[in-house]
Amino acid sequence: DAGVIQSPRHEVTEMGQEVTLRCKPISGHDYLFWYRQTMMRGLELLIYFNNNVPIDDSGMPEDRFSAKMPNASFSTLKIQPSEPRDSAVYFCASSLVRTGTPYNSPLHFGNGTRLTVT
Amino acid sequence: AQSVAQPEDQVNVAEGNPLTVKCTYSVSGNPYLFWYVQYPNRGLQFLLKYITGDNLVKGSYGFEAEFNKSQTSFHLKKPSALVSDSALYFCAVSGTYKYIFGTGTRLKVLA
Numbered sequence: 001d002a003g004v005i006q007s008p009r010h011e012v013t014e015m016g017q018e019v020t021l022r023c024k025p026i027s028g029h030d031y032l033f034w035y036r037q038t039m040m041r042g043l044e045l046l047i048y049f050n051n052n053v054p055i056d057d058s059g060m061p062e063d064r065f066s067a068k069m070p071n072a073s074f075s076t077l078k079i080q081p082s083e084p085r086d087s088a089v090y091f092c093a094s095s096l097v098r099t100g101t102p103y104n105s106p107l108h109f110g111n112g113t114r115l116t117v118t
Numbered sequence: 119a120q121s122v123a124q125p126e127d128q129v130n131v132a133e134g135n136p137l138t139v140k141c142t143y144s145v146s147g148n149p150y151l152f153w154y155v156q157y158p159n160r161g162l163q164f165l166l167k168y169i170t171g172d173n174l175v176k177g178s179y180g181f182e183a184e185f186n187k188s189q190t191s192f193h194l195k196k197p198s199a200l201v202s203d204s205a206l207y208f209c210a211v212s213g214t215y216k217y218i219f220g221t222g223t224r225l226k227v228l229a
Binding site for chain 1: 150152221
């Protein structure tokens with residue numbers, strides 16, 4: 001399996017521009033997570049989906065952030081308009097939950113998108 | 119409330135020596151505990167997990183972790199460190215709600 005695939009690997013944009021990050025989860029996985037990693041705040045969960053349905057978006061920082069999962073093999077995280085404080089590495093992760101909750105199953109992370117907003 | 123602490127920002131160890139990366143947790147109910155490793159410019163990779171059962175959990179790349187309920191700890195260990203083990207290590211805890219990741223410990227194995 002190719003693992004979780006994220007694109008682009010790097011994104012540099014100017015403040016005010018729209019940014020779209022993309023993720024392809026591992027085939028057959030039923031949960032998809034978006035995380036943000038910064039030096040100051042560490043790893044933060046932004047939102048997660050179960051079977052393409054958003055379950056918890058309480059970590060999404062502002063209305064400028066939105067995420068979609070139109071099908072089982074694709075998700076996007078959009079920031080509009082972007083701001084310099086959005087600069088971070090954004091990770092997508094997926095998991096397959098056989099029993100219980102998604103919180104006792106290992107997460108499989110992509111290699112991330114490094115976003116720089118100038 | 120759930121929390122996890124990694125008290126050391128960095129651990130240095132000589133190649134061939136045993137290594138320990140510390141993690142303590144706080145969670146109501148039974149904890150689910152995980153270790154992940156992150157290499158430069160890569161995502162986190164799952165190493166091992168404790169759900170229930172034996173207190174010593176074996177994982178990938180020769181790593182193991184010891185669950186200690188009385189001390190609420192879940193330390194990562196390896197009997198003989200390799201230079202290639204140098205990376206950032208994250209402990210994570212979850213209960214029935216939400217993964218909480220620690221702040222990470224940078225492991226540096228010196229040749």
